[in-house]
Amino acid sequence: MHIIGSAHPPPDRREPDAAVDPREPIAALLRDLRTGYDGLTAREAARRLDLYGLNELPLRRGTPWWAALGRQFVHPLALLLWVAAALALGSGAAALGNAILVVIVLNAVLAFWQENQAEHAVRALSRFLPDQVCVVRDGERVPVPASRLVRGDVLLIEEGERIPADARLIAGTAEVDMSALTGESALVVRTADDADTADRSLDSPVLLFSGTACVGGSGRAVVHSTGVHTELGRIAALSQHVHREESPLEHQVRRVAWLIAAVAVGAGAAFLPLGLLAGLSLGAAFLFAIGLLVANVPEGLLPTITLALAAGVRSMAGRGAVVKRLSAVETLGSTTVICTDKTGTLTMNAMRVIEVTGNPGDTADIVARCATADPGEHAGGDPMEIALLRYAADRDRAVPMARRDTERLALNDFDAQRKMMSTVDDIGGTARVHVKGAPEAVLPRCTRWPRDATADQVRAQVDELAGRGLRVLAVARRRADGAPPRDAESAEQDLTFVGLVGLLDPPRPEVPAAVRAVHTAGIRVHVITGDNGRTAAEIARQVGLGADRVVDGNTVDEMSDERLDGLLAEPGEIVFARTTPEMKLRIADALRQNGEVVAMTGDGVNDAPALRRADIGVAMGRGGTDVAREAATLILTDDNFATIAVGIEEGRRVFDNVRKFVLYIFAHAVPEVVPFLLFALSGGAIPLPLTVLQILAIDLGTETLPALALGREPAEPGLMDRPPRPRREGVITRWLLLRAWALLGVVSAVLVTAGFFVVLFAAGWHPGAPVGPDAPLHHAYMQATTMTFAGIVTCQLGTAFAARTEWASLRSVGLTSNRLLLAGCLFEIVFAAALIYAPPLQAVFGTAALEPWMVAITLPFPVVVWAADELLRRHRRRRAPRPGTRGAFLPVGSAALPVIRGPAEARPAAPGRPNPGDRIRPQ
Known part of the structure; x- marks a missing residue:
């Protein structure tokens, strides 16, 4: 055996990052790596391990878990919830304050759990390295942990093993599965003495890469790169340096949160002096400012968004998609x-024979014989060869594997230089050569052609099949008279062309x-x-x-x-x-x-x-x-x-539903704010139509379940006929604000305010009349504030059904198609009734039982609110066609x-x- 390089190379004194060209001639590469065909000595390998480090992919230290968790508590919406909790606790509503704190904690833990994926990709990369490999050291075959491989080690490559480092073949031939690096399932052949003319290293016929697998053949390879310096390590470095950015929804929610915070704080700060100018005492003005702040903070918005996205995640999981980050649904x-x-x-991902030219039966006979793959139930081998064997089986020309191997006299494996493989088989006592391979390699070796074809016609067929994107093989045969040929050169000559096979991985x-x-x-x-x-x-x-x-x-x-x-x-x-x-x-x-x-x-x-x-x-x-x-x-x-x-349809539905419950929540801000404006602008002549605790009861009680139900709303008709939403388009649009504040909010505020005054005037109240605890009108005043509370709740019912569609009519989606919303509305009614009629809750929230005629006044409120929005949407449908585009990229x-x-x-x-x-x- 010819030995290239010395068996005991001098120590490698170069720096750890000193580069070599693994594609240079073998002798030059072994010289540059200071190694030989018999590998390194154990002493030199130990020294190089200290110099180069372990053959491992380094993990970048991520953000400490406590810091990542802490960030979830200072999200803008979380900060608003902290404010709401403080206000609730400061107002004496300990139960509501504690409930908000629980919501903050649950949201933070859920977000932290969903997004704790920082180092998983690099950890997964390390699983592509084997635990132990065989190398040549001191001229002997020895097993070593893959992590202790060093540059200059000589690897022994065998079938079924995963390649532990980037290496150059110096002897032998290996069939390699490169799919982990290239994404393509076709196997490639690497041969030590092939001419390397590839444009890129991944296509080099002599190089092996860390993380790939040898599925056939064997050989020796010299390691030229380990750890972070391998192709796998380079990809790991790319993965580490690519940071995830905010999703569109995360960005929009953050913007909405800061907008809400600015409006809430700004409204409270601006109207505090207004209340003082209107003649309110400092305590009354402060109460007024707190009321505005609470009225503008949608305490249920963050949990509603989180739960809506979680529902989308569950829905997608049932349809074949597992989402690792909640916001990815909307993205x-x-x-x-x-x-x-x-x-x-x-x-x-399964090759199939699409077209065969020539004699299909003879072609099937040849591909059934000229193969090494296992055609059985657990087929193994080259996917292309499996496809050929299945084609033969479909034409009833299959040859059992045991019989095929018994009757085989010689096998010439496929290699990258010949671009073909051949077998010599004993068929009824006659030796026959069967060949398959690339047309440009097989056709020149053919001397006989079918009667209805010429060499030029066959080459034209090759061009036609290749132009259709098919993988093309040529098959040929000959009868071997005399002694059966034992080598490829003597077997693969004077062939008779049989046909062409076009294969494709079908859609x-x-x-x-x-x-x-x-x-x-x-x-x-x-x-x-x-x-x-x-x-x-x-x-x-x-x-x-x-x-x-x-x-x-x-x-x-x-x-x-x-x-x-x-x-x-x-x-x-x-x-x-x-x-x-x-x-x-x-x-x-x-x-x-x-x-x-x-x-x-x-x-x-x-x-x-x-x-x-x-x-x-x-x-x-x-x-x-x-x-x-x-x-x-x-x-x-x-x-x-x-x-x-x-997933795209589901994501669009989720985003639409986020808008729907944002619309639903925003619409109630107007009837909650207007009572405080009346109180301030009248200088206290009009008593507060709504208390802070009643606002909290609305925001965290009555509106929560309908808002969650809107997050489960089925897709609106025509959802997938729209163009994609622009990246810069937010959750909140002018149209949404117009509907929420100028229409639904104003209509609700008018109805609610009217109900408040009707109850007061019916009791004989006039502006400025005392309504304190000792005043004769105190009970009537409590009924009036309760009427305001009940009016907002009933208007919420109309808003919930109006918010179900942005464009289409309610009839088109069906009144009862969202049963969760019906259940949410029922809960809202029962919850409001409990606050109004249950004595323990009356004492906490300052409510009083309403008389039947008062309840009757609120009954039309939902219909009026819904009808106003339905008329607006109907007007839009008549003025312009539905926004969207069809066939934009047909x-x-x-x-x-x-x-x-x-x-x-x-x-x-x-x-x-x-x-x-x-x-x-x-x-």
Whole structure:
């Protein structure tokens, strides 16, 4: 055996980060690494371990848990709840104050639990490294922990093992599963003495990478990078440096919270001197200011939003999507661009034979014999080979594995140089050679052709199949007279061409309908894949994507950020082929720079940085890696693109429902504030129509369940016909404020104020008349304030039904379609009745029993409030068509897609035919 390099190399005295070129000739690489074919000595390995460190991925120290939890207590809405609790406790309502404190704690713990995912992606990366590996040290095979590998170690690579570090093959051939790094399921072959002409290191025929797996073959490899310096380590570093930003809803809730806080505090501060000028005493003016503050603080808003999002999470889980962060539900709803991978998401992740030319029966016979995969129930091996064996079985030409192996005289495995494999089989006492491989490798070895085909015609068929995005194989055979050939060179010559096989990983049947749905919703879909561009473009065409451009990875590398921004800002959809982790990250950044809300799918280790950078990372639950699942915020349990469309609809529904209960809560601020304005502006001549405790009873009692029920409202008709919501559009819009304050609030305030005065005037009250505890009108005054309380509650019922739709009529969604709302309204009525008629509660909240005629006055209130809003929405429907767009990004149906190439691939293809350089070769 020829030994390259000395068995006992001199110590490596270079710095730990000294770079070597792993693609240089083997002798030069071994010299630069100061190692040899027999590996390092144990002493040198120990010294290098001290120098380079362990072969581990470092964990960045995250935020201490107590700091992360503490942040949840100072969120703007949490601060408002603290103020509300302090006011409740200061007013003597200990039960309500304590209840608010419990809400604060529960919300903080829930948010902390949902978002404590800081280091999980990097921890998951470490699980891709094996626990123990075999290396050559001191010329002997020894097992060592993978974490103690060093640069210069010689690895022994065997079938079924995971690669523990980045290494260069120096002997042997290995079939490698690179899906963890590239996202593509096709196996690749790495051979030590192959010529390395690849454009990027991931495609090098001689390099192995940490985290990938050897599924066939064996060999020796010299380690050139460990730990953070490996490809896996580089991706870990990218993941660590990508920080999650606020979701659109988190940003909007924060803005709303500060707006509410400013209005509440500003109103209280501004009207305090107004009360003094109106003649109120300092104590009365202070009471008035506190009342305004409490009336403007929606104490139930934060828990209502949290519970609505939690309900959305539960709903999505039942439809195949697991959400790791509550706000991700809404982020999906505001998505404007989906960046999806191809394999397993748009496709079935199972190769199938789509087309066969020539004699199908003979072709089936050849692929059944020329194979090494297990065709049984638990099929194992190359996915392409499994597909060929299934094709043979479907044509009743399957050969049992035991018989196939028994009758096999010789096997010449596929390798990257020959681009084919062959077997010599004993068929009825006659030796026959069966060959399959890349057409450009097999066809030149064919000397005989079918009667109805010529070599030029077959090559034209190859171009046609490749142009449709199929993986193309050629199959051939010959009879071996005399002694059976034992080597590939003698076996694979003077062949008879039999046929061509076109394979494709077919689209999932439900994806086209999902694509139509997201197109109707005005959402673009870009395909980002590590696969061949024409293959991906064909899949895109089959599922209905209007991907009229194919951009290869080299071109993206050469683009400036400004050029990439401009490319992605142009109309239409794009297929990005042969991508790297950095490319996916750049694409996500460019889309966000253009103001898009990006949903990025992925399943491999290489996808983790982009999943973290996107507004919402979508990982595959079945075929994906732990790394991708940890980095993502949404996990598809069925690995299906259609589930993303379901999630977008659910996200839009959740956001609409957040607006609905914000509208519902805001509308009650006006009838709660107006009584205090009347009290202040009259200088106390009009007594307070509502007490602070009654306001708290409304905000935390009667309105809570209907608000939660609005969070479970079914989707409004036409939800997926709208264009995506602009990123800058907030929860609160002018239309919402118009409905809440100018319409629903004003109508409710007029009705409530009228009820208050009717009760007072009926008792003989006049402005300025005393209503204190010892006054004759005190009971009537308590009934009047109770009437105000009851009026607000009944107006809430009308507001709840008005808030169910933003545009459509109540009839179109059904009066009883939200049964939870009906139950919430019933609870509201029972709760209000308890406060009005139960003596213990009367003493706490200052209420008095209402007489039947007073209750009768409040009965029309809900209908009046709802009818006013229904008339406004009807007026809007008549004036303008429903806002939205249909078919904003419908596919163009172009069969010939322009391919944007780098300089190395600038030569144009002939019209209607693929560029020969784009033919799909078996791997």
